[in-house]
Amino acid sequence: MGWEFRKSTPSDNVMVPATADPFESPKWAPPVWHMPPVLVLTVHLVRALVRLALFLARHPITVATVGCLAWLTYTIGWQLVAVLVAFAALCLGCWAAYWWDSFLHLVGYPARARWRHLLVYRRRWQPVMVMSGLAFYRNAREYLPVIKRVTVTTTTDRVLVKMLSGQAPGIWRDHAENLAHGFGAALCRIRTASKPGYLWLELVRRDALAEPLAALPVGTEDGRAVDLSALPIGRREDGSTWRLRLLGTHVLIAGATGAGKGSVLWGLVRALLPAIRAGLVQVWGIDPKRMELAFGRDIFNRYSDDAMGGMVDLLEAAVAEMHKRAARFGGVTRTFIATAADPFLVLMVDELAFLTAYCPDRDLRKRADAALATLTTQGRSVGICIVGALQDPRKDVINIRNLFPTRIALRLDEADQVDMVLGDGAYERGALADQISPIPKTGAGVGYVRLEDSPDPVRVRAAFVSDTDIAAMAGYLAEAA
Known part of the structure; x- marks a missing residue:
């Protein structure tokens, strides 16, 4: 009767009868070490703390604003905080009503850029890169290009991307149609950036030139x-x-x-x-x-x-x-x-x-x-x-x-x-x-x-x-x- 090793516990190997071939030499399987639950919890906790620290470092103004409001709520009460929030909303509303262009460029566009960065590009980034062939795999690791910045206008999003080492803008131009469909845009153009290793994705959400334009005003008399x-x-x-x-x-x-x-x-x-x-x-x-x-x-x-x-x-x-x-x-x-x-x-x-x-x-x-x-x-x-x-x-x-x-x-x-x-x-x-x-x-x-x-x-x-x-x-x- 032949014998083979079978793992019964993480630290104990035993000999068991072989069922496939009675004349086969015994086989040995290395023991499997299982991470203790406490250590698993510790690793996840450390990762969460690192991500929280990075978030705090990248968004100092947001963190400071939320922290101040929380401190005022704790020390004074929610009534004063509600009044301050209402006053800030009133100021923003007056700004938007009387100086819409400056409000749009200083508040509206940055807020929309952040919103689309989180809910559109960061959420879809990994599957779009993989399906477009712009990701890279080596030694069971996945390498992805990195989003550095997102800016928006009324009709267009511009995404600054740090390419993987060895990539060139021409490779991205070959996949421009994939990127447009992946991010729900009507059209995607690849623009070179001033810094080597970077490029801009210009994603057109809607065509601002679809309708004819009336003749522009003559302008100044001078x-x-x-x-x-x-x-x-x-x-x-x-x-x-x-x-x-x-x-x-x-x-x-x-x-x-x-x-x-x-x-x-x-x-x-x-x-x-x-x-x-x-x-x-x-x-x-x-x-x-x-x-x-x-x-x-x-x-x-x-x-x-x-x-x-x-x-x-x-x-x-x-x-x-x-x-x-x-x-x-x-x-x-x-x-x-x-x-x-x-x-x-x-x-x-x-x-x-x-x-x-x-x-x-x-x-x-x-x-x-x-x-x-x-x-x-x-x-x-x-x-x-x-x-x-x-x-x-x-x-x-x-x-x-x-x-x-x-x-x-x-x-x-x-x-x-x-x-x-x-x-x-x-x-x-x-x-x-x-x-x-x-x-x-x-x-x-x-x-x-x-x-x-x-x-x-x-x-x-x-x-x-x-x-x-x-x-x-x-x-x-x-x-x-």
């Missing part, structure tokens, strides 16, 4: 108060105002038919109106199609839609003005300041591709290319800005697109065109311009732009300027004439 480096023309996805720079840059707007290029053009004109009225800004218009800018031709200081050469003549007139200013400013100043004698000149060209590729006259195309190349390379320093709009951004259509520092991608037909407009890698960073809705109500004026302070594209929507608004703008300028 033309000198118009900021040429931050003209308001629409809204950003986070709910803030979209401001576009014209001073010291050139702007290229690319979008398919019906994408809303006219909204951007007329939005810029509307933002410039007080400065135009004061004589500090001049706007020249070129419209080969004779449909978009022609409706408000009275607004422009100079205008042309003559396909037989008038448009090219206007471009060359801008080049001549540029050379005159360069001759006067050379060696005198390096910074342009708009004055009545030397106003800031904005040259708007709708359907730019007609001048560079589609014009049937070869000589006119060459002259237009030469004038545009000269203006885009030398015009910024003397206060001349080119704003061009086109449908096709390919090199064979416009070979000087890289001379436009500011580029806007509205709805495009192909994904490859996004990188043509915004630069390599823009599509991977979330500029999905080919997925913008072709329905005018939901997609016209929606696009992506790269801002000066970040390489990541930002989703924006230009306000819609109607025919009635354009007529009112012309009347506004006629009043000062």
